[in-house]
Amino acid sequence: MITVKRQGLQTIQFGAPPYIIAASTIVGPREGEGPLAASFDTVVPSDLYGEKTPEKAEYRLLEEACQGALVKAKLTADSIQYYLGGDLLNQIVTSSFVARQLQIPYLGLYAACATIGQGLALGGMIIDGGFADKVLVGAASHYHTAERQFRYPVELNIQHRGTNQTTVTGAGAAILANVGPGPRLTRVTWGKVIDYGLKDANDLGSAMAPAAADTLVRHFQDTGTTPGDYDLILTGDLARMGSKMFHKLLQDAGYVLGGKHQDAGLLIFSPQQKAGAGGSGAGCIASVLMGHVLKEMHQGRYHKILILPTGALFSPLTCQQGESIPCISHALVIEEG
Amino acid sequence: MDPKEAAKQQEYRDLVKAMEPKPSLLRNMLLAFLVGGTICLIGQFVFDFFKGVEQTEAEASAITLAAMIFLGAVATGLGVYDELGELGGAGAAVPITGFSNSIVSAAMEFKREGLILGMGCKMFIIAGPVLVYGILSGFLVGLVKGTLLGYFR
Numbered sequence: 147m148i149t150v151k152r153q154g155l156q157t158i159q160f161g162a163p164p165y166i167i168a169a170s171t172i173v174g175p176r177e178g179e180g181p182l183a184a185s186f187d188t189v190v191p192s193d194l195y196g197e198k199t200p201e202k203a204e205y206r207l208l209e210e211a212c213q214g215a216l217v218k219a220k221l222t223a224d225s226i227q228y229y230l231g232g233d234l235l236n237q238i239v240t241s242s243f244v245a246r247q248l249q250i251p252y253l254g255l256y257a258a259c260a261t262i263g264q265g266l267a268l269g270g271m272i273i274d275g276g277f278a279d280k281v282l283v284g285a286a287s288h289y290h291t292a293e294r295q296f297r298y299p300v301e302l303n304i305q306h307r308g309t310n311q312t313t314v315t316g317a318g319a320a321i322l323a324n325v326g327p328g329p330r331l332t333r334v335t336w337g338k339v340i341d342y343g344l345k346d347a348n349d350l351g352s353a354m355a356p357a358a359a360d361t362l363v364r365h366f367q368d369t370g371t372t373p374g375d376y377d378l379i380l381t382g383d384l385a386r387m388g389s390k391m392f393h394k395l396l397q398d399a400g401y402v403l404g405g406k407h408q409d410a411g412l413l414i415f416s417p418q419q420k421a422g423a424g425g426s427g428a429g430c431i432a433s434v435l436m437g438h439v440l441k442e443m444h445q446g447r448y449h450k451i452l453i454l455p456t457g458a459l460f461s462p463l464t465c466q467q468g469e470s471i472p473c474i475s476h477a478l479v480i481e482e483g
Numbered sequence: 484m485d486p487k488e489a490a491k492q493q494e495y496r497d498l499v500k501a502m503e504p505k506p507s508l509l510r511n512m513l514l515a516f517l518v519g520g521t522i523c524l525i526g527q528f529v530f531d532f533f534k535g536v537e538q539t540e541a542e543a544s545a546i547t548l549a550a551m552i553f554l555g556a557v558a559t560g561l562g563v564y565d566e567l568g569e570l571g572g573a574g575a576a577v578p579i580t581g582f583s584n585s586i587v588s589a590a591m592e593f594k595r596e597g598l599i600l601g602m603g604c605k606m607f608i609i610a611g612p613v614l615v616y617g618i619l620s621g622f623l624v625g626l627v628k629g630t631l632l633g634y635f636r
Contacts, residue, residue: 198595199595294592294593298588298609299588299589299591299592299593299609300565300588300592301559301562301564301565301584301587301588301591301592302565302568302584302585302588302589302609303564303565303567303568303569303575303576303581303584303585303588304565304568304569305511305568305569305570305571305572306569307504307506308503308504308506309503309504342492342495342496343492343493343496344496344499349499349503352499356495387499387502387503387504390502391495391498391499391502394498395495
């Protein structure tokens with residue numbers, strides 16, 4: 147018999163919800179001075195982490211996050227059937243270089259800063275489909291590598307605008323399994339690419355807010371839930387400006403989020419850290435979710451949460467050519483096990 | 484696109500524009516004046532010093548430029564100049580120290596990709612346009628001046 151796991155237009159409900167049996171985080175020094183410092187497993191002493199290039203540092207961060215998750219789960223790489231990873235760099239080299247070390251069958255992902263959401267949701271489907279019993283998911287970003295790929299040399303004299311965000315140096319990884327213990331991934335609402343025609347790469351939060359709002363409203367409609375059903379609705383990296391716009395869009399659709407909504411980009415840096423409108427990057431939601439949020443859940447502060455990682459799917463080239471910024475967001479429901 | 488959806492998106496774009504945090508013009512102008520002014524003041528001291536060393540003002544001015552370029556490069560290497568830019572905006576970008584910063588910061592950024600294809604190729608990614616359009620506008624102004632003075636007759 148085939149069980150129907152679809153719900154509404156874009157939502158899936160797992161038959162046997164997979165468990166997040168282990169999660170690990172590692173971040174850079176700036177993140178380690180932020181409000182969430184105590185929630186990370188490792189804070190590295192320097193951005194370069196003793197490596198010759200920031201790219202090497204980035205892939206070491208992701209590799210150590212993955213290894214950390216394996217250690218916590220008391221597993222070795224050969225007991226994992228798939229590794230799903232992604233990052234922001236061209237050709238997702240960071241994840242692929244980590245896969246070279248891990249020697250686990252590899253599915254490389256790109257959803258910009260929403261990559262960890264795509265990874266967890268796909269990993270959940272693989273497990274619930276019976277194609278694996280354990281899947282490793284990871285994502286990373288690095289301030290220096292992102293700056294030089296998407297923006298300017300780090301030492302260039304630039305006056306940042308109030309809407310500019312700071313890419314998080316950090317990585318988060320988790321192991322999904324068909325047997326617990328751990329919090330469970332129960333539902334996913336897959337997001338569509340939404341583009342409201344914004345072209346300003348200095349304000350990605352505002353560009354991504356419509357994607358997060360679209361997926362969240364679709365999630366409420368598909369599942370018949372309301373904001374009141376969740377203890378926390380965590381967006382990826384809308385930051386200050388994007389969060390405002392997100393609230394406005396939700397309000398227009400008839401939903402009031404109030405204090406339920408938090409944004410990983412706003413949680414990771416304090417206003418004193420001069421991080422602009424807040425954090426961003428694939429490592430932002432990855433390290434906040436795998437560290438702070440899952441720990442709060444473990445301590446019983448949250449029972450049922452909804453996470454909405456957000457990604458801006460542009461390249462510097464498309465921006466220079468005057469294209470607008472397509473964005474994506476997936477919604478994932480995590481409940482205590 | 485359905486016109487209702489298009490109107491909704493336009494409304495959103497307008498709202499984003501309206502809600503964007505506005506930089507304080509007065510504060511920015513004041514900081515630009517202070518940062519740019521301080522750099523120029525240092526330049527003046529350097530110039531006065533070299534006027535006592537060199538024979539002519541033209542020679543003193545040339546070596547002052549070189550000294551300021553050097554100072555800009557050192558400040559970039561020490562990781563100070565980007566902070567000045569954050570504070571002073573155009574006050575840090577317009578003086579020749581800012582031009583030096585744009586080249587040195589790019590050179591530092593791309594040195595890991597090698598001396599030729601990295602640093603050599605990418606050193607002028609920021610400064611390049613300044614050179615291209617500086618030379619072009621110099622040429623055009625020269626053309627106008629030459630025509631007015633009757634050099635092409």
